[in-house]
Amino acid sequence: MTGPGVKAAPEMGRQRPTLWRRLTGRGSDRPLRLLRSASIRFAAVYAVLLALSGFALALFLWYETAGLLDRQTEAAIRADAQGLSERWEEGGLPALVMTIDDRLAQNVDDDAIYLLVDSQLRRIAGNLQRWPQGVTATNAWYELPVQRAGIRSLARVQRFDLLGGFHLLVGRDVRVRAQLRNLLTDAMLWALVIVVAMASGGALVVRGLFRRTLANISHTSAAIAAGDLGQRVKLSGRGDEFDQLAETINDMLERIGRLMDGVRQVSNAIAHDLRTPITRARTRLEDAALHAGSEAELRAAIERAIADLDGIVAVFQALLRITEIEAGSRRSAFTAFDLAPVLADVGELYAAVAEERGIQVAVESPPQLPAYGDRELIQQAIANLLDNAVKFSPRGGRVTVSGAASGGGVIIRVRDQGPGIPPDELSRAGERFFRGEDARSTPGSGLGLALVQAVAHLHGGTLRLDDAAPGLAAVLLLPMAQPLDPAGPGT
Amino acid sequence: MNAMARAASLALLGSCVALGPLGMPLVNGQTPIEQVTTDTPEYCLHLLQRLRQIEQNRPPPKDVSYLSDEGKLMCDHGQIRAGITRLRRAMQIMLAPTEK
Numbered sequence: 001m002t003g004p005g006v007k008a009a010p011e012m013g014r015q016r017p018t019l020w021r022r023l024t025g026r027g028s029d030r031p032l033r034l035l036r037s038a039s040i041r042f043a044a045v046y047a048v049l050l051a052l053s054g055f056a057l058a059l060f061l062w063y064e065t066a067g068l069l070d071r072q073t074e075a076a077i078r079a080d081a082q083g084l085s086e087r088w089e090e091g092g093l094p095a096l097v098m099t100i101d102d103r104l105a106q107n108v109d110d111d112a113i114y115l116l117v118d119s120q121l122r123r124i125a126g127n128l129q130r131w132p133q134g135v136t137a138t139n140a141w142y143e144l145p146v147q148r149a150g151i152r153s154l155a156r157v158q159r160f161d162l163l164g165g166f167h168l169l170v171g172r173d174v175r176v177r178a179q180l181r182n183l184l185t186d187a188m189l190w191a192l193v194i195v196v197a198m199a200s201g202g203a204l205v206v207r208g209l210f211r212r213t214l215a216n217i218s219h220t221s222a223a224i225a226a227g228d229l230g231q232r233v234k235l236s237g238r239g240d241e242f243d244q245l246a247e248t249i250n251d252m253l254e255r256i257g258r259l260m261d262g263v264r265q266v267s268n269a270i271a272h273d274l275r276t277p278i279t280r281a282r283t284r285l286e287d288a289a290l291h292a293g294s295e296a297e298l299r300a301a302i303e304r305a306i307a308d309l310d311g312i313v314a315v316f317q318a319l320l321r322i323t324e325i326e327a328g329s330r331r332s333a334f335t336a337f338d339l340a341p342v343l344a345d346v347g348e349l350y351a352a353v354a355e356e357r358g359i360q361v362a363v364e365s366p367p368q369l370p371a372y373g374d375r376e377l378i379q380q381a382i383a384n385l386l387d388n389a390v391k392f393s394p395r396g397g398r399v400t401v402s403g404a405a406s407g408g409g410v411i412i413r414v415r416d417q418g419p420g421i422p423p424d425e426l427s428r429a430g431e432r433f434f435r436g437e438d439a440r441s442t443p444g445s446g447l448g449l450a451l452v453q454a455v456a457h458l459h460g461g462t463l464r465l466d467d468a469a470p471g472l473a474a475v476l477l478l479p480m481a482q483p484l485d486p487a488g489p490g491t
Numbered sequence: 492m493n494a495m496a497r498a499a500s501l502a503l504l505g506s507c508v509a510l511g512p513l514g515m516p517l518v519n520g521q522t523p524i525e526q527v528t529t530d531t532p533e534y535c536l537h538l539l540q541r542l543r544q545i546e547q548n549r550p551p552p553k554d555v556s557y558l559s560d561e562g563k564l565m566c567d568h569g570q571i572r573a574g575i576t577r578l579r580r581a582m583q584i585m586l587a588p589t590e591k
Contacts (some may be wrong), residue, residue: 040492049566101541102586104529105541105579105582105586106579106582106583107529107579107581108576108583110529110530110572110576113527126528127528127529127534128525128526128527129525129526129528130525130527132525133523144525145524145525146524146525146526146527147524147525147527148527148530148572149527149530149571149572150528152524159558160554173527265590308555360530411578462567
């Protein structure tokens with residue numbers, strides 16, 4: 001129990017903020033969210049690339065300025081040592097001593113360092129008082145602090161060993177060059193700091209631009225996700241990549257809208273077209289249950305209801321088949337075959353039905369018509385076209401089924417002498433459940449041409465409906481997707 | 492100031508602190524400092540003596556006399572390095588190979 005004079009322990013949720021929290025000013029998940037942000041990543045990439053570019057440029061400039069000074073100094077020392085070595089070989093110790101003395105006497109720049117000592121490190125010639133302690137290795141560069149007239153300076157020296165135990169030190173006073181190098185290095189480093197600062201600032205600008213550009217798409221997507229399908233991404237008019245992206249998204253939204261309209265239309269069509277046979281079946285069954293006088297009447301009513309329900313099942317099967325065809329899963333069944341016997345078989349099948357109605361069915365096909373695809377589906381599609389043609393042809397009419405090779409594929413044409421399809425309905429004739437005004441009284445589900453169109457699309461082909469004046473000409477164009485086996489079709 | 496601006500400022504400050512010392516001149520306090528002997532009055536005198544020796548064999552041009560006199564005067568007045576520079580120029584002229 002906490003009394004008035006007792007201090008309560010601090011609550012867990014009110015702990016002191018961590019350093020990162022204080023830096024970012026946000027909660028613990030904020031850093032992770034920042035890292036996940038694409039705008040932050042783009043900005044970071046921009047900053048890193050800019051900083052790396054600045055660093056590479058500074059490195060190059062440093063190499064070409066301060067580095068050049070160092071290389072020049074080293075080259076001068078090597079050349080100097082080479083000359084002294086030649087003098088040593090020509091005249092021995094006296095010549096070397098004389099040369100060192102001459103070079104020092106003519107060293108107007110006052111930057112030369114020489115020291116010649118014997119094996120006991122006793123000074124023989126040169127301008128250093130004694131052999132420096134740290135200079136022990138040959139062919140190594142040393143930075144040596146020296147004092148000239150009371151002023152501290154820096155020398156770059158190299159040691160050379162001579163025959164007889166003599167040692168030679170050759171170097172240059174690099175104080176001025178070192179100062180220049182340091183100035184250059186300072187300038188480069190500060191330039192780098194400025195580049196880093198500019199990169200950071202630029203990264204923030206890039207992030208802001210990125211977020212502003214994406215905000216348009218994000219808002220539109222959010223509105224669509226909320227159900228407002230009429231929203232579209234606004235174009236800036238600049239025609240840049242973001243405008244191209246916006247156009248692509250808008251095209252996608254248009255297509256999605258059309259597909260959803262199609263789904264809605266099909267749903268409505270299913271509900272509308274199936275309600276009638278289901279209601280009819282129900283009414284028949286109810287009527288039979290209430291009024292059937294005998295078992296025979298009851299059985300007949302049930303059989304009629306079964307026939308109605310079979311029609312509904314057939315509609316669903318046709319829908320499922322179209323969906324299966326559109327999914328493209330049947331492509332694995334594609335094979336090369338001869339289309340001529342297929343046309344003949346279908347023509348023969350429908351000739352019998354047509355004959356009962358006084359309609360003549362003629363098949364026009366070459367002896368062999370090589371094709372490639374799903375034989376069963378193509379046969380189904382031709383049957384559907386022929387079924388429609390026979391159904392809508394007047395008594396005494398003629399239906400022609402013809403097949404021909406064309407370019408890289410085959411053309412199947414089914415022509416009738418029926419009423420045809422009005423021009424304003426031609427474009428919709430391939431839609432599911434579409435039935436023209438003149439076809440309402442004719443039996444059918446409105447799925448026949450939709451299936452033919454699906455088969456055509458599956459094979460990469462097209463279905464075209466032309467006014468044959470009189471009648472309708474349905475043209476199914478199927479391209480040859482693969483070359484045929486030389487052994488012959490159907491093998 | 493938002494979080495990004497604060498983080499950027501800290502990064503900039505860190506860069507300055509980290510990179511600043513790299514631009515400083517190198518200082519090596521461990522190695523003993525070696526004395527250069529060609530900046531001393533003794534060396535000035537040595538150069539004058541050598542010039543006199545050379546002048547005995549060959550009469551000096553006017554420039555050499557002027558430079559050696561000026562160098563001697565400067566060395567006498569404590570301007571050792573400037574005096575040595577003039578004497579070295581005089582020596583350069585005297586030791587330069589003569590054109591035939």
